[in-house]
Amino acid sequence: MTAWWHRLSGPAKFRVYSRVALQLGLATVIVVMAITAGLSWSTVGIVVGGIAAIVAVEVQPEFAISPGAVSRRWALPAAVATLAAVWLADVVVARRATSAATVDQARLTGVYAVVLAMFAVVPFFRHKVWTVLGLSVATGLAFGTSPATALGTAAGTLGFGGFVLGTTLLTVWGLRVVEELDRAKGVEAELQVAEERLRFARDLHDIVGRGFSAIAVKSELAAVLSRSGKADRAAAEMDEVKTLAVESMGQMRELVRGYRGIDLMTEVAGARSLLSAVGCRLVVQGDPANVPARFHEVAAWVVREGTTNIVEHSAATSAVLTLGAAGMSLRNDCPHGPAGERSGLRGLAERLAPLGASLDVRASPDEFTLEIHWESK
Incomplete structure:
Protein backbone atom coordinates (compact mmCIF):
# COMPACT_ATOMS: atom_id res chain seq x y z
CA MET A 1 0.00 0.00 0.00
CA ASP A 182 -3.60 19.13 -13.15
CA ARG A 183 -4.94 19.76 -16.65
CA ALA A 184 -3.31 23.21 -16.69
CA LYS A 185 0.06 21.68 -15.78
CA GLY A 186 -0.27 19.23 -18.64
CA VAL A 187 -1.14 22.03 -21.05
CA GLU A 188 1.82 24.09 -19.81
CA ALA A 189 4.21 21.18 -20.34
CA GLU A 190 2.81 20.63 -23.85
CA LEU A 191 3.24 24.34 -24.62
CA GLN A 192 6.85 24.20 -23.49
CA VAL A 193 7.47 21.22 -25.76
CA ALA A 194 5.78 23.04 -28.65
CA GLU A 195 7.87 26.16 -27.97
CA GLU A 196 11.06 24.08 -28.01
CA ARG A 197 10.01 22.47 -31.29
CA LEU A 198 9.38 25.89 -32.81
CA ARG A 199 12.80 27.06 -31.63
CA PHE A 200 14.44 24.00 -33.12
CA ALA A 201 12.56 24.48 -36.40
CA ARG A 202 13.63 28.13 -36.49
CA ASP A 203 17.28 27.25 -35.86
CA LEU A 204 17.15 24.49 -38.46
CA HIS A 205 15.64 26.90 -40.99
CA ASP A 206 18.32 29.50 -40.27
CA ILE A 207 21.17 27.03 -40.74
CA VAL A 208 19.98 24.72 -43.50
CA GLY A 209 17.87 27.29 -45.36
CA ARG A 210 20.71 29.78 -45.69
CA GLY A 211 23.20 27.12 -46.77
CA PHE A 212 20.85 25.50 -49.28
CA SER A 213 19.94 28.88 -50.78
CA ALA A 214 23.62 29.65 -51.35
CA ILE A 215 24.18 26.18 -52.82
CA ALA A 216 21.26 26.61 -55.23
CA VAL A 217 22.49 30.02 -56.41
CA LYS A 218 26.09 28.92 -56.87
CA SER A 219 25.05 25.68 -58.60
CA GLU A 220 22.96 27.66 -61.07
CA LEU A 221 25.87 30.06 -61.64
CA ALA A 222 28.25 27.15 -62.18
CA ALA A 223 25.87 25.64 -64.75
CA VAL A 224 25.66 28.98 -66.62
CA LEU A 225 29.45 29.37 -66.57
CA SER A 226 29.94 25.80 -67.75
CA ARG A 227 27.54 26.28 -70.70
CA SER A 228 29.30 29.52 -71.65
CA GLY A 229 32.67 27.76 -71.77
CA LYS A 230 34.14 29.22 -68.57
CA ALA A 231 35.13 25.89 -67.08
CA ASP A 232 37.66 27.28 -64.56
CA ARG A 233 35.17 29.65 -62.97
CA ALA A 234 32.50 26.95 -63.03
CA ALA A 235 34.87 24.55 -61.22
CA ALA A 236 35.65 27.23 -58.65
CA GLU A 237 31.95 27.78 -58.01
CA MET A 238 31.40 24.04 -57.60
CA ASP A 239 34.26 23.91 -55.10
CA GLU A 240 32.48 26.60 -53.13
CA VAL A 241 29.25 24.59 -53.39
CA LYS A 242 31.06 21.61 -51.90
CA THR A 243 32.46 23.74 -49.08
CA LEU A 244 29.02 25.17 -48.32
CA ALA A 245 27.47 21.70 -48.31
CA VAL A 246 30.08 20.38 -45.88
CA GLU A 247 29.69 23.41 -43.60
CA SER A 248 25.89 23.13 -43.65
CA MET A 249 26.05 19.43 -42.81
CA GLY A 250 28.40 20.17 -39.92
CA GLN A 251 26.15 22.92 -38.60
CA MET A 252 23.11 20.67 -38.93
CA ARG A 253 24.86 17.86 -37.02
CA GLU A 254 25.82 20.34 -34.31
CA LEU A 255 22.24 21.57 -34.12
CA VAL A 256 20.76 18.07 -33.90
CA ARG A 257 23.40 16.95 -31.42
CA GLY A 258 23.09 19.85 -29.04
CA TYR A 259 20.90 22.64 -30.41
CA ARG A 260 23.98 24.68 -31.40
CA GLY A 261 25.93 23.44 -28.41
CA ILE A 262 24.69 22.44 -24.98
CA ASP A 263 25.62 24.48 -21.94
CA LEU A 264 25.57 23.20 -18.34
CA MET A 265 24.38 26.47 -16.80
CA THR A 266 21.61 26.77 -19.38
CA GLU A 267 20.49 23.17 -18.79
CA VAL A 268 20.38 23.66 -15.02
CA ALA A 269 18.23 26.77 -15.44
CA GLY A 270 16.00 24.97 -17.96
CA ALA A 271 15.64 21.97 -15.64
CA ARG A 272 14.55 24.21 -12.76
CA SER A 273 11.98 25.92 -14.98
CA LEU A 274 10.58 22.69 -16.48
CA LEU A 275 10.35 20.87 -13.15
CA SER A 276 8.70 23.87 -11.55
CA ALA A 277 6.06 23.76 -14.31
CA VAL A 278 5.12 20.18 -13.30
CA GLY A 279 5.09 20.92 -9.56
CA CYS A 280 8.59 19.68 -8.67
CA ARG A 281 11.08 21.86 -6.76
CA LEU A 282 14.71 21.47 -7.86
CA VAL A 283 17.47 22.13 -5.30
CA VAL A 284 21.00 22.60 -6.73
CA GLN A 285 23.90 21.71 -4.45
CA GLY A 286 27.34 22.76 -5.61
CA ASP A 287 28.41 25.00 -8.48
CA PRO A 288 28.55 24.11 -12.19
CA ALA A 289 32.00 25.70 -12.13
CA ASN A 290 33.17 22.79 -9.94
CA VAL A 291 32.63 20.37 -12.84
CA PRO A 292 35.86 19.87 -14.85
CA ALA A 293 35.70 21.62 -18.22
CA ARG A 294 36.04 18.39 -20.22
CA PHE A 295 32.90 17.03 -18.53
CA HIS A 296 30.72 20.15 -18.91
CA GLU A 297 28.96 18.93 -22.05
CA VAL A 298 28.22 15.41 -20.79
CA ALA A 299 27.08 16.86 -17.43
CA ALA A 300 24.64 19.07 -19.34
CA TRP A 301 23.32 15.98 -21.13
CA VAL A 302 22.91 14.21 -17.78
CA VAL A 303 20.86 17.14 -16.48
CA ARG A 304 18.71 17.17 -19.62
CA GLU A 305 18.06 13.41 -19.68
CA GLY A 306 17.58 13.23 -15.91
CA THR A 307 15.03 16.04 -16.04
CA THR A 308 13.16 14.28 -18.85
CA ASN A 309 13.07 11.08 -16.77
CA ILE A 310 11.62 12.93 -13.78
CA VAL A 311 8.87 14.47 -15.91
CA GLU A 312 7.99 11.26 -17.75
CA HIS A 313 8.59 8.56 -15.12
CA SER A 314 7.68 10.06 -11.75
CA ALA A 315 5.23 12.17 -9.80
CA ALA A 316 8.10 13.95 -8.06
CA THR A 317 7.56 16.95 -5.82
CA SER A 318 11.24 17.52 -5.06
CA ALA A 319 14.57 16.80 -6.76
CA VAL A 320 18.18 17.44 -5.78
CA LEU A 321 20.99 18.07 -8.29
CA THR A 322 24.51 17.76 -6.85
CA LEU A 323 27.53 18.98 -8.86
CA GLY A 324 31.12 18.32 -7.82
CA ALA A 325 34.65 17.82 -9.07
CA ALA A 326 34.47 14.03 -8.83
CA GLY A 327 30.96 13.51 -10.18
CA MET A 328 27.35 14.53 -10.03
CA SER A 329 23.98 13.11 -9.04
CA LEU A 330 20.30 13.80 -9.60
CA ARG A 331 17.73 12.25 -7.31
CA ASN A 332 13.97 12.64 -7.04
CA ASP A 333 11.09 11.25 -5.01
CA CYS A 334 7.92 9.42 -6.09
CA PRO A 335 9.25 7.34 -9.05
CA HIS A 336 6.78 5.34 -11.13
CA GLY A 337 7.92 1.75 -10.66
CA PRO A 338 11.44 0.34 -11.22
CA ALA A 339 13.97 1.96 -13.54
CA GLY A 340 13.63 -0.71 -16.22
CA GLU A 341 15.36 -0.40 -19.58
CA ARG A 342 15.19 3.25 -20.67
CA SER A 343 16.77 4.25 -23.95
CA GLY A 344 17.71 7.68 -22.59
CA LEU A 345 19.81 6.18 -19.80
CA ARG A 346 21.42 3.78 -22.26
CA GLY A 347 22.31 6.74 -24.47
CA LEU A 348 23.83 8.54 -21.47
CA ALA A 349 26.00 5.53 -20.67
CA GLU A 350 27.22 5.54 -24.28
CA ARG A 351 28.14 9.23 -24.01
CA LEU A 352 29.97 8.71 -20.72
CA ALA A 353 32.01 5.66 -21.75
CA PRO A 354 34.50 7.47 -24.09
CA LEU A 355 35.26 9.97 -21.31
CA GLY A 356 36.01 7.29 -18.74
CA ALA A 357 32.94 8.20 -16.66
CA SER A 358 30.45 5.71 -15.22
CA LEU A 359 26.71 5.75 -14.70
CA ASP A 360 25.05 4.34 -11.59
CA VAL A 361 21.26 4.06 -11.25
CA ARG A 362 19.56 3.31 -7.94
CA ALA A 363 15.80 2.95 -7.64
CA SER A 364 13.49 2.27 -4.71
CA PRO A 365 9.74 2.79 -4.20
CA ASP A 366 10.50 6.15 -2.59
CA GLU A 367 13.47 7.54 -4.54
CA PHE A 368 15.26 7.37 -7.89
CA THR A 369 18.94 8.38 -8.09
CA LEU A 370 21.07 9.00 -11.16
CA GLU A 371 24.77 9.16 -10.20
CA ILE A 372 27.78 9.91 -12.42
CA HIS A 373 31.41 9.37 -11.43
CA TRP A 374 34.44 10.73 -13.23
CA GLU A 375 38.06 11.40 -12.47
CA SER A 376 39.14 15.03 -12.69
CA LYS A 377 42.54 15.09 -14.36
Whole structure:
Protein backbone atom coordinates (compact mmCIF):
# COMPACT_ATOMS: atom_id res chain seq x y z
CA MET A 1 0.00 0.00 0.00
CA THR A 2 2.87 2.38 0.79
CA ALA A 3 4.53 1.78 -2.57
CA TRP A 4 1.18 2.22 -4.35
CA TRP A 5 0.55 5.50 -2.51
CA HIS A 6 4.03 6.86 -3.39
CA ARG A 7 3.50 6.03 -7.06
CA LEU A 8 0.40 8.22 -7.22
CA SER A 9 0.67 11.81 -8.39
CA GLY A 10 -0.40 14.68 -6.13
CA PRO A 11 -3.81 15.13 -7.80
CA ALA A 12 -4.43 11.37 -7.70
CA LYS A 13 -3.65 11.31 -3.97
CA PHE A 14 -6.08 14.16 -3.37
CA ARG A 15 -8.79 12.34 -5.32
CA VAL A 16 -8.33 9.16 -3.29
CA TYR A 17 -8.28 11.13 -0.04
CA SER A 18 -11.46 13.04 -0.94
CA ARG A 19 -13.34 9.89 -1.93
CA VAL A 20 -12.39 7.97 1.19
CA ALA A 21 -13.00 10.98 3.45
CA LEU A 22 -16.49 11.54 2.05
CA GLN A 23 -17.44 7.88 2.34
CA LEU A 24 -16.08 7.70 5.90
CA GLY A 25 -17.92 10.91 6.75
CA LEU A 26 -21.15 9.45 5.43
CA ALA A 27 -20.59 6.21 7.34
CA THR A 28 -19.93 8.22 10.53
CA VAL A 29 -23.18 10.16 10.06
CA ILE A 30 -25.09 6.89 9.61
CA VAL A 31 -23.57 5.39 12.78
CA VAL A 32 -24.39 8.52 14.79
CA MET A 33 -27.96 8.46 13.47
CA ALA A 34 -28.37 4.80 14.41
CA ILE A 35 -27.02 5.42 17.92
CA THR A 36 -29.27 8.41 18.55
CA ALA A 37 -32.30 6.47 17.31
CA GLY A 38 -31.63 3.66 19.81
CA LEU A 39 -32.17 -0.05 19.30
CA SER A 40 -35.63 -0.04 17.78
CA TRP A 41 -37.49 -0.55 14.49
CA SER A 42 -36.29 2.86 13.26
CA THR A 43 -32.68 1.61 13.34
CA VAL A 44 -33.51 -0.74 10.48
CA GLY A 45 -34.82 2.16 8.40
CA ILE A 46 -31.69 4.22 9.11
CA VAL A 47 -29.37 1.34 8.15
CA VAL A 48 -31.32 0.67 4.93
CA GLY A 49 -31.31 4.36 4.05
CA GLY A 50 -27.62 4.60 4.91
CA ILE A 51 -26.74 1.74 2.58
CA ALA A 52 -28.75 3.43 -0.17
CA ALA A 53 -26.88 6.71 0.45
CA ILE A 54 -23.49 4.98 0.26
CA VAL A 55 -24.51 3.35 -3.03
CA ALA A 56 -25.69 6.74 -4.36
CA VAL A 57 -22.27 8.26 -3.61
CA GLU A 58 -20.41 5.28 -5.05
CA VAL A 59 -22.09 5.62 -8.46
CA GLN A 60 -20.87 9.22 -8.80
CA PRO A 61 -17.70 9.23 -10.98
CA GLU A 62 -16.01 11.81 -8.72
CA PHE A 63 -16.40 9.70 -5.58
CA ALA A 64 -16.40 6.08 -6.70
CA ILE A 65 -13.76 4.20 -4.68
CA SER A 66 -14.03 1.29 -7.13
CA PRO A 67 -14.97 2.86 -10.52
CA GLY A 68 -17.18 0.60 -12.59
CA ALA A 69 -18.02 -1.70 -9.66
CA VAL A 70 -21.57 -0.33 -9.42
CA SER A 71 -23.78 0.38 -12.42
CA ARG A 72 -25.12 3.95 -12.39
CA ARG A 73 -28.04 2.92 -14.61
CA TRP A 74 -29.87 0.99 -11.91
CA ALA A 75 -28.04 1.79 -8.66
CA LEU A 76 -28.83 5.52 -8.47
CA PRO A 77 -32.60 5.16 -9.13
CA ALA A 78 -32.71 2.26 -6.67
CA ALA A 79 -30.92 4.31 -4.00
CA VAL A 80 -33.27 7.28 -4.50
CA ALA A 81 -36.32 5.00 -4.39
CA THR A 82 -35.06 3.34 -1.19
CA LEU A 83 -34.54 6.66 0.59
CA ALA A 84 -37.98 7.85 -0.57
CA ALA A 85 -39.55 4.60 0.64
CA VAL A 86 -37.97 4.96 4.09
CA TRP A 87 -39.22 8.54 4.33
CA LEU A 88 -42.77 7.61 3.22
CA ALA A 89 -42.88 4.67 5.61
CA ASP A 90 -41.99 6.99 8.49
CA VAL A 91 -44.67 9.45 7.38
CA VAL A 92 -47.28 6.66 7.45
CA VAL A 93 -46.12 5.50 10.89
CA ALA A 94 -46.16 9.07 12.25
CA ARG A 95 -49.71 9.67 10.92
CA ARG A 96 -51.16 6.37 12.17
CA ALA A 97 -49.36 5.98 15.48
CA THR A 98 -51.18 6.83 18.69
CA SER A 99 -48.11 6.86 20.90
CA ALA A 100 -46.21 10.14 21.14
CA ALA A 101 -42.93 8.23 21.49
CA THR A 102 -43.59 6.36 18.23
CA VAL A 103 -44.45 9.61 16.44
CA ASP A 104 -41.22 11.23 17.65
CA GLN A 105 -39.19 8.20 16.57
CA ALA A 106 -40.82 8.16 13.13
CA ARG A 107 -40.23 11.92 12.77
CA LEU A 108 -36.54 11.52 13.69
CA THR A 109 -36.04 8.65 11.24
CA GLY A 110 -37.81 10.57 8.46
CA VAL A 111 -35.62 13.62 9.03
CA TYR A 112 -32.53 11.36 8.94
CA ALA A 113 -33.66 9.86 5.63
CA VAL A 114 -33.98 13.36 4.11
CA VAL A 115 -30.57 14.39 5.49
CA LEU A 116 -28.99 11.28 3.95
CA ALA A 117 -30.57 12.21 0.63
CA MET A 118 -29.15 15.74 0.93
CA PHE A 119 -25.73 14.25 1.66
CA ALA A 120 -25.58 11.66 -1.11
CA VAL A 121 -28.13 12.53 -3.82
CA VAL A 122 -29.16 16.19 -3.85
CA PRO A 123 -25.60 17.60 -4.41
CA PHE A 124 -25.68 16.08 -7.88
CA PHE A 125 -29.06 17.56 -8.84
CA ARG A 126 -29.28 20.64 -11.04
CA HIS A 127 -31.48 22.77 -8.73
CA LYS A 128 -29.90 21.95 -5.38
CA VAL A 129 -31.14 24.89 -3.30
CA TRP A 130 -34.76 24.54 -4.34
CA THR A 131 -34.62 20.78 -3.77
CA VAL A 132 -33.29 21.30 -0.23
CA LEU A 133 -35.97 23.87 0.54
CA GLY A 134 -38.70 21.64 -0.92
CA LEU A 135 -37.59 18.58 1.04
CA SER A 136 -37.35 20.59 4.26
CA VAL A 137 -40.83 22.07 3.88
CA ALA A 138 -42.32 18.70 2.88
CA THR A 139 -40.73 17.03 5.91
CA GLY A 140 -42.04 19.75 8.22
CA LEU A 141 -45.57 19.42 6.84
CA ALA A 142 -45.51 15.61 6.85
CA PHE A 143 -44.29 15.17 10.43
CA GLY A 144 -45.60 18.32 12.11
CA THR A 145 -48.47 17.78 14.52
CA SER A 146 -48.81 21.52 15.01
CA PRO A 147 -47.59 24.68 13.26
CA ALA A 148 -44.75 25.01 15.79
CA THR A 149 -43.71 21.37 15.37
CA ALA A 150 -43.89 21.62 11.58
CA LEU A 151 -41.75 24.79 11.59
CA GLY A 152 -39.20 23.28 13.97
CA THR A 153 -38.95 20.07 11.95
CA ALA A 154 -38.51 22.01 8.69
CA ALA A 155 -35.89 24.30 10.23
CA GLY A 156 -33.96 21.40 11.75
CA THR A 157 -34.04 19.50 8.47
CA LEU A 158 -32.90 22.59 6.56
CA GLY A 159 -30.03 23.34 8.96
CA PHE A 160 -28.70 19.80 9.25
CA GLY A 161 -29.30 19.00 5.59
CA GLY A 162 -27.75 22.27 4.43
CA PHE A 163 -24.61 21.50 6.43
CA VAL A 164 -24.07 18.04 4.92
CA LEU A 165 -24.97 19.38 1.46
CA GLY A 166 -22.33 22.08 1.83
CA THR A 167 -19.78 19.47 2.88
CA THR A 168 -20.37 17.42 -0.26
CA LEU A 169 -20.40 20.48 -2.52
CA LEU A 170 -17.10 21.74 -1.08
CA THR A 171 -15.54 18.35 -1.70
CA VAL A 172 -16.79 18.35 -5.29
CA TRP A 173 -15.45 21.88 -5.78
CA GLY A 174 -12.03 20.90 -4.39
CA LEU A 175 -11.82 17.90 -6.71
CA ARG A 176 -12.70 19.99 -9.74
CA VAL A 177 -10.13 22.67 -8.84
CA VAL A 178 -7.42 20.01 -8.54
CA GLU A 179 -8.50 18.48 -11.86
CA GLU A 180 -8.26 21.90 -13.54
CA LEU A 181 -4.82 22.55 -12.04
CA ASP A 182 -3.60 19.13 -13.15
CA ARG A 183 -4.94 19.76 -16.65
CA ALA A 184 -3.31 23.21 -16.69
CA LYS A 185 0.06 21.68 -15.78
CA GLY A 186 -0.27 19.23 -18.64
CA VAL A 187 -1.14 22.03 -21.05
CA GLU A 188 1.82 24.09 -19.81
CA ALA A 189 4.21 21.18 -20.34
CA GLU A 190 2.81 20.63 -23.85
CA LEU A 191 3.24 24.34 -24.62
CA GLN A 192 6.85 24.20 -23.49
CA VAL A 193 7.47 21.22 -25.76
CA ALA A 194 5.78 23.04 -28.65
CA GLU A 195 7.87 26.16 -27.97
CA GLU A 196 11.06 24.08 -28.01
CA ARG A 197 10.01 22.47 -31.29
CA LEU A 198 9.38 25.89 -32.81
CA ARG A 199 12.80 27.06 -31.63
CA PHE A 200 14.44 24.00 -33.12
CA ALA A 201 12.56 24.48 -36.40
CA ARG A 202 13.63 28.13 -36.49
CA ASP A 203 17.28 27.25 -35.86
CA LEU A 204 17.15 24.49 -38.46
CA HIS A 205 15.64 26.90 -40.99
CA ASP A 206 18.32 29.50 -40.27
CA ILE A 207 21.17 27.03 -40.74
CA VAL A 208 19.98 24.72 -43.50
CA GLY A 209 17.87 27.29 -45.36
CA ARG A 210 20.71 29.78 -45.69
CA GLY A 211 23.20 27.12 -46.77
CA PHE A 212 20.85 25.50 -49.28
CA SER A 213 19.94 28.88 -50.78
CA ALA A 214 23.62 29.65 -51.35
CA ILE A 215 24.18 26.18 -52.82
CA ALA A 216 21.26 26.61 -55.23
CA VAL A 217 22.49 30.02 -56.41
CA LYS A 218 26.09 28.92 -56.87
CA SER A 219 25.05 25.68 -58.60
CA GLU A 220 22.96 27.66 -61.07
CA LEU A 221 25.87 30.06 -61.64
CA ALA A 222 28.25 27.15 -62.18
CA ALA A 223 25.87 25.64 -64.75
CA VAL A 224 25.66 28.98 -66.62
CA LEU A 225 29.45 29.37 -66.57
CA SER A 226 29.94 25.80 -67.75
CA ARG A 227 27.54 26.28 -70.70
CA SER A 228 29.30 29.52 -71.65
CA GLY A 229 32.67 27.76 -71.77
CA LYS A 230 34.14 29.22 -68.57
CA ALA A 231 35.13 25.89 -67.08
CA ASP A 232 37.66 27.28 -64.56
CA ARG A 233 35.17 29.65 -62.97
CA ALA A 234 32.50 26.95 -63.03
CA ALA A 235 34.87 24.55 -61.22
CA ALA A 236 35.65 27.23 -58.65
CA GLU A 237 31.95 27.78 -58.01
CA MET A 238 31.40 24.04 -57.60
CA ASP A 239 34.26 23.91 -55.10
CA GLU A 240 32.48 26.60 -53.13
CA VAL A 241 29.25 24.59 -53.39
CA LYS A 242 31.06 21.61 -51.90
CA THR A 243 32.46 23.74 -49.08
CA LEU A 244 29.02 25.17 -48.32
CA ALA A 245 27.47 21.70 -48.31
CA VAL A 246 30.08 20.38 -45.88
CA GLU A 247 29.69 23.41 -43.60
CA SER A 248 25.89 23.13 -43.65
CA MET A 249 26.05 19.43 -42.81
CA GLY A 250 28.40 20.17 -39.92
CA GLN A 251 26.15 22.92 -38.60
CA MET A 252 23.11 20.67 -38.93
CA ARG A 253 24.86 17.86 -37.02
CA GLU A 254 25.82 20.34 -34.31
CA LEU A 255 22.24 21.57 -34.12
CA VAL A 256 20.76 18.07 -33.90
CA ARG A 257 23.40 16.95 -31.42
CA GLY A 258 23.09 19.85 -29.04
CA TYR A 259 20.90 22.64 -30.41
CA ARG A 260 23.98 24.68 -31.40
CA GLY A 261 25.93 23.44 -28.41
CA ILE A 262 24.69 22.44 -24.98
CA ASP A 263 25.62 24.48 -21.94
CA LEU A 264 25.57 23.20 -18.34
CA MET A 265 24.38 26.47 -16.80
CA THR A 266 21.61 26.77 -19.38
CA GLU A 267 20.49 23.17 -18.79
CA VAL A 268 20.38 23.66 -15.02
CA ALA A 269 18.23 26.77 -15.44
CA GLY A 270 16.00 24.97 -17.96
CA ALA A 271 15.64 21.97 -15.64
CA ARG A 272 14.55 24.21 -12.76
CA SER A 273 11.98 25.92 -14.98
CA LEU A 274 10.58 22.69 -16.48
CA LEU A 275 10.35 20.87 -13.15
CA SER A 276 8.70 23.87 -11.55
CA ALA A 277 6.06 23.76 -14.31
CA VAL A 278 5.12 20.18 -13.30
CA GLY A 279 5.09 20.92 -9.56
CA CYS A 280 8.59 19.68 -8.67
CA ARG A 281 11.08 21.86 -6.76
CA LEU A 282 14.71 21.47 -7.86
CA VAL A 283 17.47 22.13 -5.30
CA VAL A 284 21.00 22.60 -6.73
CA GLN A 285 23.90 21.71 -4.45
CA GLY A 286 27.34 22.76 -5.61
CA ASP A 287 28.41 25.00 -8.48
CA PRO A 288 28.55 24.11 -12.19
CA ALA A 289 32.00 25.70 -12.13
CA ASN A 290 33.17 22.79 -9.94
CA VAL A 291 32.63 20.37 -12.84
CA PRO A 292 35.86 19.87 -14.85
CA ALA A 293 35.70 21.62 -18.22
CA ARG A 294 36.04 18.39 -20.22
CA PHE A 295 32.90 17.03 -18.53
CA HIS A 296 30.72 20.15 -18.91
CA GLU A 297 28.96 18.93 -22.05
CA VAL A 298 28.22 15.41 -20.79
CA ALA A 299 27.08 16.86 -17.43
CA ALA A 300 24.64 19.07 -19.34
CA TRP A 301 23.32 15.98 -21.13
CA VAL A 302 22.91 14.21 -17.78
CA VAL A 303 20.86 17.14 -16.48
CA ARG A 304 18.71 17.17 -19.62
CA GLU A 305 18.06 13.41 -19.68
CA GLY A 306 17.58 13.23 -15.91
CA THR A 307 15.03 16.04 -16.04
CA THR A 308 13.16 14.28 -18.85
CA ASN A 309 13.07 11.08 -16.77
CA ILE A 310 11.62 12.93 -13.78
CA VAL A 311 8.87 14.47 -15.91
CA GLU A 312 7.99 11.26 -17.75
CA HIS A 313 8.59 8.56 -15.12
CA SER A 314 7.68 10.06 -11.75
CA ALA A 315 5.23 12.17 -9.80
CA ALA A 316 8.10 13.95 -8.06
CA THR A 317 7.56 16.95 -5.82
CA SER A 318 11.24 17.52 -5.06
CA ALA A 319 14.57 16.80 -6.76
CA VAL A 320 18.18 17.44 -5.78
CA LEU A 321 20.99 18.07 -8.29
CA THR A 322 24.51 17.76 -6.85
CA LEU A 323 27.53 18.98 -8.86
CA GLY A 324 31.12 18.32 -7.82
CA ALA A 325 34.65 17.82 -9.07
CA ALA A 326 34.47 14.03 -8.83
CA GLY A 327 30.96 13.51 -10.18
CA MET A 328 27.35 14.53 -10.03
CA SER A 329 23.98 13.11 -9.04
CA LEU A 330 20.30 13.80 -9.60
CA ARG A 331 17.73 12.25 -7.31
CA ASN A 332 13.97 12.64 -7.04
CA ASP A 333 11.09 11.25 -5.01
CA CYS A 334 7.92 9.42 -6.09
CA PRO A 335 9.25 7.34 -9.05
CA HIS A 336 6.78 5.34 -11.13
CA GLY A 337 7.92 1.75 -10.66
CA PRO A 338 11.44 0.34 -11.22
CA ALA A 339 13.97 1.96 -13.54
CA GLY A 340 13.63 -0.71 -16.22
CA GLU A 341 15.36 -0.40 -19.58
CA ARG A 342 15.19 3.25 -20.67
CA SER A 343 16.77 4.25 -23.95
CA GLY A 344 17.71 7.68 -22.59
CA LEU A 345 19.81 6.18 -19.80
CA ARG A 346 21.42 3.78 -22.26
CA GLY A 347 22.31 6.74 -24.47
CA LEU A 348 23.83 8.54 -21.47
CA ALA A 349 26.00 5.53 -20.67
CA GLU A 350 27.22 5.54 -24.28
CA ARG A 351 28.14 9.23 -24.01
CA LEU A 352 29.97 8.71 -20.72
CA ALA A 353 32.01 5.66 -21.75
CA PRO A 354 34.50 7.47 -24.09
CA LEU A 355 35.26 9.97 -21.31
CA GLY A 356 36.01 7.29 -18.74
CA ALA A 357 32.94 8.20 -16.66
CA SER A 358 30.45 5.71 -15.22
CA LEU A 359 26.71 5.75 -14.70
CA ASP A 360 25.05 4.34 -11.59
CA VAL A 361 21.26 4.06 -11.25
CA ARG A 362 19.56 3.31 -7.94
CA ALA A 363 15.80 2.95 -7.64
CA SER A 364 13.49 2.27 -4.71
CA PRO A 365 9.74 2.79 -4.20
CA ASP A 366 10.50 6.15 -2.59
CA GLU A 367 13.47 7.54 -4.54
CA PHE A 368 15.26 7.37 -7.89
CA THR A 369 18.94 8.38 -8.09
CA LEU A 370 21.07 9.00 -11.16
CA GLU A 371 24.77 9.16 -10.20
CA ILE A 372 27.78 9.91 -12.42
CA HIS A 373 31.41 9.37 -11.43
CA TRP A 374 34.44 10.73 -13.23
CA GLU A 375 38.06 11.40 -12.47
CA SER A 376 39.14 15.03 -12.69
CA LYS A 377 42.54 15.09 -14.36
